[in-house]
Amino acid sequence: MSRFKKNQGQMVKRKVPFKRQFPFYVMMMPGLFFITLLFYLPMPGILIAFKNFNPIDGIFGSEWMDPLFKNFEFFFKSDTAKTITFNTLLYNVLEAVLVTVIAIALSIMLNELKGKVSTTVYKGAILLPTFLSWIVIQYILFSLLSIDKGIFNNLIGREVQWYSEPFYWRIIMPLAYVWKNVGYYSVLYVAAIAGINTDYYEAAQLDGATKWQQIRHITLPLIKPTVIVLSLLWVGKLFSGGLGDWNAFYTLPNNAGALYGATDVIDTYVYRSLRTLGDYGMTAAVGLYQSLVGLILVFGSNHVIKKIDPDSALF
Amino acid sequence: MKKRWLALLLAAAMVGGTLTGCGSSKESKGKDDTVELSFYMMNSPVQDQDRIMEKANEIIEEKIGAHMKLVNVDSATYAEKMNLMINSGDPWDLCFTASWGGINFYENAQKGAYADLTELLPKYAPETYKRIPEGLWDGVKIDDKIYASVNYQQWGAASRSGFRLRKDIADEVGFDWASLKGMPTLDALKEMDDFIGKALELHPEMIGWETSAIKSFYANEPLSWDMEEVGDILTPGWIRYTDPDTVINQFETEEFKAYCEIMRDWYNKGYVRKDGATVQDTSPDRKAAKFIAESTTGWPDSVDFEGNADMERMSMCTKETAPAVGVSNTRTVIKAGAGPNAAVAVNAQSENIEKAVELIELLNTDDELFMLITQGEEGVDHTYADDGTYSFVDGKYNFNYNEWQLGQSYSPDFTRALYDRNEAGDKQKESQTMVYEADKTAEVSPLTGFVFDATPVKTQIANCSSIIDEMVPALSSGSVDPETTIPEFIDRLKTAGVDDIIKEKQTQLDEWKAAK
Numbered sequence: 001m002s003r004f005k006k007n008q009g010q011m012v013k014r015k016v017p018f019k020r021q022f023p024f025y026v027m028m029m030p031g032l033f034f035i036t037l038l039f040y041l042p043m044p045g046i047l048i049a050f051k052n053f054n055p056i057d058g059i060f061g062s063e064w065m066d067p068l069f070k071n072f073e074f075f076f077k078s079d080t081a082k083t084i085t086f087n088t089l090l091y092n093v094l095e096a097v098l099v100t101v102i103a104i105a106l107s108i109m110l111n112e113l114k115g116k117v118s119t120t121v122y123k124g125a126i127l128l129p130t131f132l133s134w135i136v137i138q139y140i141l142f143s144l145l146s147i148d149k150g151i152f153n154n155l156i157g158r159e160v161q162w163y164s165e166p167f168y169w170r171i172i173m174p175l176a177y178v179w180k181n182v183g184y185y186s187v188l189y190v191a192a193i194a195g196i197n198t199d200y201y202e203a204a205q206l207d208g209a210t211k212w213q214q215i216r217h218i219t220l221p222l223i224k225p226t227v228i229v230l231s232l233l234w235v236g237k238l239f240s241g242g243l244g245d246w247n248a249f250y251t252l253p254n255n256a257g258a259l260y261g262a263t264d265v266i267d268t269y270v271y272r273s274l275r276t277l278g279d280y281g282m283t284a285a286v287g288l289y290q291s292l293v294g295l296i297l298v299f300g301s302n303h304v305i306k307k308i309d310p311d312s313a314l315f
Numbered sequence: 316m317k318k319r320w321l322a323l324l325l326a327a328a329m330v331g332g333t334l335t336g337c338g339s340s341k342e343s344k345g346k347d348d349t350v351e352l353s354f355y356m357m358n359s360p361v362q363d364q365d366r367i368m369e370k371a372n373e374i375i376e377e378k379i380g381a382h383m384k385l386v387n388v389d390s391a392t393y394a395e396k397m398n399l400m401i402n403s404g405d406p407w408d409l410c411f412t413a414s415w416g417g418i419n420f421y422e423n424a425q426k427g428a429y430a431d432l433t434e435l436l437p438k439y440a441p442e443t444y445k446r447i448p449e450g451l452w453d454g455v456k457i458d459d460k461i462y463a464s465v466n467y468q469q470w471g472a473a474s475r476s477g478f479r480l481r482k483d484i485a486d487e488v489g490f491d492w493a494s495l496k497g498m499p500t501l502d503a504l505k506e507m508d509d510f511i512g513k514a515l516e517l518h519p520e521m522i523g524w525e526t527s528a529i530k531s532f533y534a535n536e537p538l539s540w541d542m543e544e545v546g547d548i549l550t551p552g553w554i555r556y557t558d559p560d561t562v563i564n565q566f567e568t569e570e571f572k573a574y575c576e577i578m579r580d581w582y583n584k585g586y587v588r589k590d591g592a593t594v595q596d597t598s599p600d601r602k603a604a605k606f607i608a609e610s611t612t613g614w615p616d617s618v619d620f621e622g623n624a625d626m627e628r629m630s631m632c633t634k635e636t637a638p639a640v641g642v643s644n645t646r647t648v649i650k651a652g653a654g655p656n657a658a659v660a661v662n663a664q665s666e667n668i669e670k671a672v673e674l675i676e677l678l679n680t681d682d683e684l685f686m687l688i689t690q691g692e693e694g695v696d697h698t699y700a701d702d703g704t705y706s707f708v709d710g711k712y713n714f715n716y717n718e719w720q721l722g723q724s725y726s727p728d729f730t731r732a733l734y735d736r737n738e739a740g741d742k743q744k745e746s747q748t749m750v751y752e753a754d755k756t757a758e759v760s761p762l763t764g765f766v767f768d769a770t771p772v773k774t775q776i777a778n779c780s781s782i783i784d785e786m787v788p789a790l791s792s793g794s795v796d797p798e799t800t801i802p803e804f805i806d807r808l809k810t811a812g813v814d815d816i817i818k819e820k821q822t823q824l825d826e827w828k829a830a831k
């Protein structure tokens with residue numbers, strides 16, 4: 001976390017001779033290598049979005065679409081484009097905010113716990129769902145909500161049709177996401193809080209600050225950079241379902257057509273409509289559109305942050 | 316100091332080098348000079364496959380001087396994996412192909428992924444070519460070129476649909492099931508209404524009729540409604556057999572409306588599952604013998620021929636747990652899709668296309684080889700009991716009944732499948748003889764040989780298919796009111812461009828007819 005502390009001192013810009021930076025370049029090499037291999041080399045694949053792609057002719061050999069943007073038509077012409085864009089944004093904002101708030105709250109509480117055994121037990125319990133795959137969660141959910149054998153329906157003694165009423169899923173989807181991911185992010189925040197110099201708290205205690213005041217004036221301001229970095233990374237995925245992990249939206253509703261209105265995000269819609277068609281061009285077009293919007297959002301929000309609080313900006 | 320950095324750099328470069336090196340190793344050729352041909356098919360893991368394949372390869376090597384490497388891919392991922400291999404240019408020689416389940420025979424053939432077998436088949440696989448009815452070859456042709464070898468099966472190529480219902484309960488209630496024979500599907504459903512009602516009164520724990528999210532008795536069963544799909548079954552655009560020149564939107568018909576209304580009625584009366592719109596897997600219900608009636612495609616039915624074992628039990632049950640009778644009510648047609656229902660394609664990029672066709676011929680004509688691979692060895696993998704019934708030995712080689720993917724199980728002398736060596740086996744042979752005969756006299760679909768090119772309306776198809784996915788399961792299981800939902804459904808389809816698809820299908824069909 002040392003890099004977040006930099007903003008406490010003044011950054012001095014001066015020329016550093018290459019010789020002294022050389023070790024850092026060597027350390028960067030493996031990372032750079034993989035980024036180049038996995039992200040930059042496949043870049044020409046973007047062309048597929050504008051082509052009538054035929055794998056035998058290859059990316060460069062395939063014919064251009066006529067008109068060039070024909071592959072994009074599919075998404076913008078669909079009658080559900082509005083609904084799924086709304087769903088995607090709604091769930092992403094909801095999930096990002098909920099996860100951040102709850103994870104910070106949890107990590108502060110965990111930090112205050114003194115018993116060694118209890119802390120470990122709590123941390124483990126919170127973190128466990130992170131390691132379950134969505135498929136497993138799908139089955140857990142099904143055993144809870146199944147109409148005739150579901151645990152919920154048997155508890156309340158009524159036959160609630162969970163899988164045909166879209167409204168319930170407006171709550172179930174974010175809830176499931178938070179349940180699965182909050183543990184992971186609270187670990188990040190626990191680490192960020194642990195990095196705060198304990199001198200601050202001692203000084204505050206001497207001055208008679210309450211726990212609440214310590215949290216408000218010391219903990220929260222000092223983990224703000226972590227929150228901003230994570231949020232900026234999320235902003236880039238705002239147009240991808242489930243902040244990039246859209247598995248939940250595909251698996252949890254059990255493919256129930258009645259729920260699509262409430263559970264479909266851009267990715268699930270694209271996957272379902274194009275899976276049997278096997279059309280690479282249209283799929284690539286939607287992917288390109290999502291990434292472009294993401295890129296613009298990242299630059300935009302970074303720009304805004306730079307204006308308000310230059311030290312917290314990502315770049 | 317400098318030297319140490321240099322060493323580090325070198326090490327990093329080497330790591331990179333080994334990593335990139337991994338991807339480039341190609342699949343190695345078989346031992347010596349014999350060609351190794353890979354054959355991809357859908358199958359669960361098979362016990363003892365090495366033992367059988369070793370024996371099989373002895374035969375194959377002796378006959379055509381090649382080796383076969385049979386690769387089993389799980390059925391859930393087969394379509395995706397095969398399409399991926401085709402699209403990325405991975406090496407393979409032969410594969411099972413079909414026009415259903417996302418395997419995309421037509422699309423891959425149009426793309427040029429499959430080798431053109433028009434001239435190779437008569438030359439290297441004459442027996443195979445001769446044995447199959449001409450109509451089936453038309454089914455795997457695109458622009459007059461054959462792109463796959465049809466696997467002609469023991470149960471024939473013609474389709475006929477109907478119903479299967481519980482015999483014991485029909486007797487109990489006193490239902491004259493034989494009266495359903497030849498009756499239009501709508502009337503038959505109405506006829507069954509009363510029967511299911513009475514049956515459920517006596518057996519309240521049972522389910523009247525099977526509904527699920529994955530199969531709609533209307534959208535997946537055009538034959539039952541005297542219609543046939545033009546191109547992919549789930550895209551809009553079917554024809555009626557009574558008016559084969561006009562492409563219609565199958566969801567805008569009186570039949571669809573009437574069917575949904577019946578299902579709504581049954582839903583309200585409790586004949587079908589309340590969660591039918593979302594149930595993905597009905598096999599637990601089937602295995603528990605819960606259904607009173609179901610649709611079926613098998614025949615000859617119980618009216619035409621007594622003793623067809625498949626008609627005497629409900630799906631996934633035995634004759635003891637769920638005795639049944641079957642009755643078919645549609646015409647007998649060799650559908651346009653019958654050719655690519657099960658076929659074998661050769662990779663256009665393969666280095667050994669001729670050898671691959673020779674292998675197709677060998678699999679289709681060498682009964683010993685075919686029986687070895689599909690049924691294992693007699694006395695080891697399957698045995699005959701004293702009364703002549705055969706059974707597979709537990710824990711031994713078992714091909715999971717997937718012989719239909721490998722080649723033809725059709726054989727006029729019944730030498731390419733296992734039959735009980737007793738009366739039941741004779742019955743089965745007798746019933747199959749009826750099937751073969753019917754194949755020769757069955758109507759051939761007016762669409763045979765027509766291939767729909769979806770490219771001009773891809774956008775519309777993608778958007779429609781998503782709407783169909785969403786609405787059809789709910790409508791066909793009765794969980795929504797058709798009065799309001801069908802107009803909404805049709806409206807949404809129209810916005811998504813369903814009329815463009817119908818028009819395109821009509822234009823292509825007209826052009827094809829004119830060219831013929």
